[in-house]
Amino acid sequence: MKNKSGQSKTGSKSGQSDMKNEIGQSNTSKERGQEKIKKKIKRSDTMVHTKNFPKQNRKNAKKRPAFSIDTMGNRGKKRKTDAWRKVSYEATNTFVSHKEIRRERELVEDLFGDVDLPEVDAKVKEEEPRSINQLKGDRKKKDADDPYDHHDDRKTAEKKPVWVDEDDDNIRVKDVMANMSKMRGKRGAREVSDERYENMLKEKFELAMGSTPEWAQLDRKIENDSDDEGDFNRRTGNYISSEGPSRLPKSVLEYKMLSDLNRATYAEGAIIKGVEFNPIFQVALVAGFSKTNGSATLFQVDGLHNHKIQTMKFPRFPIKCAKFFRDGRRFVVGSDLYGHFFVYDMEGGKEIKIPWNKSEDRRCMKKFVISPDGELLFFFGSKSLIHIFDTKTLSHIDTLQASEEVTSATFNSSGTRMYTHGNGGDVLTWDINNRQCVQKFYDDGCIDGMSIALSPNNQYLACGSSSGIVNIYDTADLTKDTPLPVKVLDKLVTSVTSLTFNTSSELLAMGSEFKENAFKLVHFPSMTYFTNFPREGTNLARVQVAQFSPNGGYIAAGNNGGTVRLYRLKHYGSY
Known part of the structure; x- marks a missing residue:
């Protein structure tokens, strides 16, 4: 049958059922969205965000410690948690084993001197084979090579030339003679000599001056090891030396x-x-x-x-x-x-x-x-x-x-x-x-x-x-x-x-x-x-x-x- 508008009753019923289905689906989607929002709110309540702290609470928020030192030892205290909850620290008698903590420890020693720190545990030693004393020794060796370090370890330190020209190893006598325009062809074996020019100059110097001067010898020993008196004597030379300059012997002239x-x-x-x-x-x-x-x-x-x-x-x-x-x-x-x-x-x-x-x-x-x-x-x-x-x-x-x-x-x-x-x-x-x-x-x-x-x-x-x-x-x-x-x-x-x-x-x-x-x-x-x-x-x-x-x-x-x-x-x- 058709109604007044010309539509059949069966068609109107199907249309109404379709609309009811659409309304039901929209309601369920809304309920699901509301449930998701509620879950998010619950999660946000349980989480701690320091970025969302107010200014007053930021000041009171605990800062993450750089390292932890327990000089009194572990007395069975319970495990404590910090503001981040996930990160936990346990009172120990040694440092945390990583590079940043080691650097900070060295900084503390440099700033405050020798601190009475606890010994390293056996477990940590396995993770850190190099001890603090070894680190100190390595640091001293590094400082000894520093040209601007005024340490005074004259007895054991090996002295090196202040300046070395690598090009000197490549200069030969024949190369120098080839650049001389005068008396060319009259210098004998030197014009074809492959000898290092530096060695020839050393021989000429030793022949004229006798030997290497004492002040230029790298392996010379300085007996006076006093920081104050020794440095003063080296500055003033023979004027205050107890022995004074050597006297010319009167018997035989060399x-x-x-x-x-x-x-x-x-x-x-x-x-x-x-x-x-x-x-x-x-x-x-x-x-x-x-x-x-x-x-x-x-x-x-x-x-x-x-x-x-x-x-x-x-x-x-x-x-x-x-x-x-x-x-x-x-x-x-x-x-x-x-x-x-x-x-x-x-x-x-x-x-x-x-x-x-x-x-x-x-x-x-x-x-x-x-x-x-x-x-x-x-x-x-x-x-x-x-x-x-x-x-x-x-x-x-x-x-x-x-x-x-x-x-x-x-x-x-x-x-x-x-x-x-x-x-x-x-x-x-x-x-x-x-x-x-x-x-x-x-x-x-x-x-x-x-x-x-x-x-x-x-x-x-x-x-x-x-x-x-x-x-x-x-x-x-x-x-x-x-x-x-x-x-x-x-x-x-x-x-x-x-x-x-x-x-x-x-x-x-x-x-x-x-x-x-x-x-x-x-x-x-x-x-x-x-x-x-x-x-x-x-x-x-x-x-x-x-x-x-x-x-x-x-x-x-x-x-x-x-x-x-x-x-x-x-x-x-x-x-």
């Missing part, structure tokens, strides 16, 4: 004859009149003349080759004296034929002519000395005059009048006193600040004074005469009117033309240019001769000038044969 200082040229003239060691660089100056020409050469002092650095020619200017300025970058040469002298600037590579226009003293530049402070230059002229020049401006500033013609002069270490010796045998003492003579005495038994030298320690004054006698005076007795020598040296029989002390005041070299091999070394303070110097058969010829290196390691003697003999004194460790 030395070695090296290659001639000017072997690279032999072109400084037939007569060598100037031999000087540079006060700053390991360089020597050799100057001389042949006929009327002068020549000066700079050499690198190594004792083996003594390579030439530069040669300067002075035509028609026979050099009679040559000396370095104190700055080590200039030297001055003088002659007896002209009234001018030359100053050579080594850095600029040029010579400077300093004229002298005094007609009454045209030949006054043959001999001169430089004050210890390097500020004044003294020329010994004729008519008993001493001309003073300023080394900076190279200008004449003053002239001194002596009682007799001056042949030689020397200074005390401070440069305030100058002692002169001259014809007539008088020794004059000059006050350099006031530019006047303050004392005069007669050199005992002297006819004409030829040379004079004062020891660097200002204790002994040596005066050489034309008779071959060298009188040694104690400077404490020079205030007397007629001081007497404490020692008379008479080994030389001709005029003593050269006298010089070494820097330690332990050696005096004296020589004469009027006799072959007239050259002696005297030990101080015993004032005895070294019988083994020079050796028999050594040809020194006629020594014109002699000089010690700044630290006494070398002595050079120039003769009338155009050569400069060079010796290495083994007692002194360096140039």
Whole structure:
């Protein structure tokens, strides 16, 4: 049947049943959703979220401990839980076995010192085979390798070179020789040698210096182990050392004859009149003349080759004296034929002519000395005059009048006193600040004074005469009117033309240019001769000038044969 709307009754009933089913399903889904929400709420009630704590509760919330230490031991307390519930800690007598806890423990020890901590349990030892003491030992070993750590374990620690260049192992002698343009093809086996260049340089150094200096030895032992006193002694050196520097033995002189200082040229003239060691660089100056020409050469002092650095020619200017300025970058040469002298600037590579226009003293530049402070230059002229020049401006500033013609002069270490010796045998003492003579005495038994030298320690004054006698005076007795020598040296029989002390005041070299091999070394303070110097058969010829290196390691003697003999004194460790 159809109703009024034209629909059948069966169709309307089926539609109603469908709607009821849909409504029932929606109700069940709603109930299920509500149940899920209720379960979530219940779960959220049971869980603890620190992020949702209010500010007041956050302050009261327990923080997670970094580690747990029970110094009282485990007394059977119940297991406690923290704010996270899942994480539980048990009071133990050791640390938790992981790296972070170990690091924190080391931090506690560094901050608070040695803490009385409990021993590690056997179970933990199995997990941690390395103990705390081992960690301390490893940390000490690590600190010992730290270059900025000022620990003082000098007895057991092995010292290493401060700097090592790995490229040195690849440099060979033949590679270095190939880069040298001069004398190519004349270096023999070295041009094809596969030897390490570093080894060759070490051999050259040991040949020239004797051996490795004590300060450069890595395995040297330092006996004084005190932190305070030992460090202070190492800073001040020999000035407060109880033993002091070793004394030069007086019986036998240990030395070695090296290659001639000017072997690279032999072109400084037939007569060598100037031999000087540079006060700053390991360089020597050799100057001389042949006929009327002068020549000066700079050499690198190594004792083996003594390579030439530069040669300067002075035509028609026979050099009679040559000396370095104190700055080590200039030297001055003088002659007896002209009234001018030359100053050579080594850095600029040029010579400077300093004229002298005094007609009454045209030949006054043959001999001169430089004050210890390097500020004044003294020329010994004729008519008993001493001309003073300023080394900076190279200008004449003053002239001194002596009682007799001056042949030689020397200074005390401070440069305030100058002692002169001259014809007539008088020794004059000059006050350099006031530019006047303050004392005069007669050199005992002297006819004409030829040379004079004062020891660097200002204790002994040596005066050489034309008779071959060298009188040694104690400077404490020079205030007397007629001081007497404490020692008379008479080994030389001709005029003593050269006298010089070494820097330690332990050696005096004296020589004469009027006799072959007239050259002696005297030990101080015993004032005895070294019988083994020079050796028999050594040809020194006629020594014109002699000089010690700044630290006494070398002595050079120039003769009338155009050569400069060079010796290495083994007692002194360096140039």
